[in-house]
Amino acid sequence: MRILLAMSGGIDSSVIAYMLKEKGHDLVGVRFNLWTDPLAPAEAQLLSNKCCDAQSAARAKHISETLEFPLHTIDLSETFKREVVDYYLEGCKAGRTVNPCVQCNKCVRFEALLDLLKDFDCEKLATGHYAQIKMKKDRFALLEGKDKSKDQSYFLYRLTQEHLSKLMFPLGNLTKSKVYKLAKKYKIPLDEKTYRESQNLCFFPEKTPLAFLKRHIKNLRSGNIVTRDGKIVGKHKGLPLYTIGQRRIGIGGLEVPLEVIEKDIKNNRLIVAEAGTEKVNTICVQDLNWILSIPPAEGLKCKCRTRSLSPLKKGIYSSNKFIFSNPQPPQAPGQSLVLYKGNEVIGGGIMQ
Numbered sequence: 001m002r003i004l005l006a007m008s009g010g011i012d013s014s015v016i017a018y019m020l021k022e023k024g025h026d027l028v029g030v031r032f033n034l035w036t037d038p039l040a041p042a043e044a045q046l047l048s049n050k051c052c053d054a055q056s057a058a059r060a061k062h063i064s065e066t067l068e069f070p071l072h073t074i075d076l077s078e079t080f081k082r083e084v085v086d087y088y089l090e091g092c093k094a095g096r097t098v099n100p101c102v103q104c105n106k107c108v109r110f111e112a113l114l115d116l117l118k119d120f121d122c123e124k125l126a127t128g129h130y131a132q133i134k135m136k137k138d139r140f141a142l143l144e145g146k147d148k149s150k151d152q153s154y155f156l157y158r159l160t161q162e163h164l165s166k167l168m169f170p171l172g173n174l175t176k177s178k179v180y181k182l183a184k185k186y187k188i189p190l191d192e193k194t195y196r197e198s199q200n201l202c203f204f205p206e207k208t209p210l211a212f213l214k215r216h217i218k219n220l221r222s223g224n225i226v227t228r229d230g231k232i233v234g235k236h237k238g239l240p241l242y243t244i245g246q247r248r249i250g251i252g253g254l255e256v257p258l259e260v261i262e263k264d265i266k267n268n269r270l271i272v273a274e275a276g277t278e279k280v281n282t283i284c285v286q287d288l289n290w291i292l293s294i295p296p297a298e299g300l301k302c303k304c305r306t307r308s309l310s311p312l313k314k315g316i317y318s319s320n321k322f323i324f325s326n327p328q329p330p331q332a333p334g335q336s337l338v339l340y341k342g343n344e345v346i347g348g349g350i351m352q
Contacts, residue, residue: 002026003168004122006113007064007071009056011190012128014063015179016170018186020126021067028120029064029071030113031057035081039215040205059189072120076112083107085203089216092240095263096334099155100201101308106158114166124168131156132172133164140164142291144343147175154308157338157348158289213240223268225249228261236270239263244332247275261330279327285320285337288349296339296346303340306331306351312340320349 003020007013007029020027057073064071084104091098113125130145131153140161145151159167171179183190204212214220220238227233234251236242242249246260249272261278262271283306290296296317303312304322314325322337331337331351338348 009060097332285349
């Protein structure tokens, strides 16, 4: 089979290349150049975009030459800036905590890669996601990866039956430790960064987004941090710099820790409460996608995740709402709520 391989140059795609070659497949590699922050400090520019830095590019080139398959580089910097970075910044300005990785999968990576299948005369697209695709009767099912600590099914809920019919996730039934053993077996060049595998967002060089947001959101306004009853307990440095559930908010000398429970955009106030005291029973969801393209029946008993790798929570989906079986901490608007039936992803949407 002729397979298009998303070849970032990381350990996962490098191992996949050897696995597929061993099975006799004909490979075509493709990697992307994505946007890098032109306003980042000069020393930070050396790190470039975490998904496509020079070190990863060199490794991808080495692997493709060793295994003798072509490697194409596609410039998606403008698309990535428009669909992912601008989306993230606009969400932060509006008080939401959006998930750029979900947006990237939806509007950039899979769209671009699947469009290339015909161009390179390939039957399937292979990526390094830790998730599984299996046939169930006459449909494709998206399942959690075997390695629960690396499972990426949460980020893939916007895939459709058409997408799944063209995709392969060769690492879905492997653990990360097994992938490292295979990397050593194949003598894939590794380094400390490869083992560290940062989970941070890729488009800024720092570990946290604070410096990035300060560079790109002008006129950040400080304001009051208040409790539900209006008591002022401190000052915030700009609402986009905080997220729901955050506990490190720069207020010292507290006997009881506080957490962010709401952003009052109109009055520029950050609302806090004693950590663990505020709970929600229901979450409204919009922009839903169903992997079967058909909305489930009302009153569907299922589970959900509100963050990647967070524990599954029981409840009922009904009329664009998820009703938790047990009250939960406040959830961040803009994040994805992904629905599961057993270990199968059935769909999801954006929390309001």
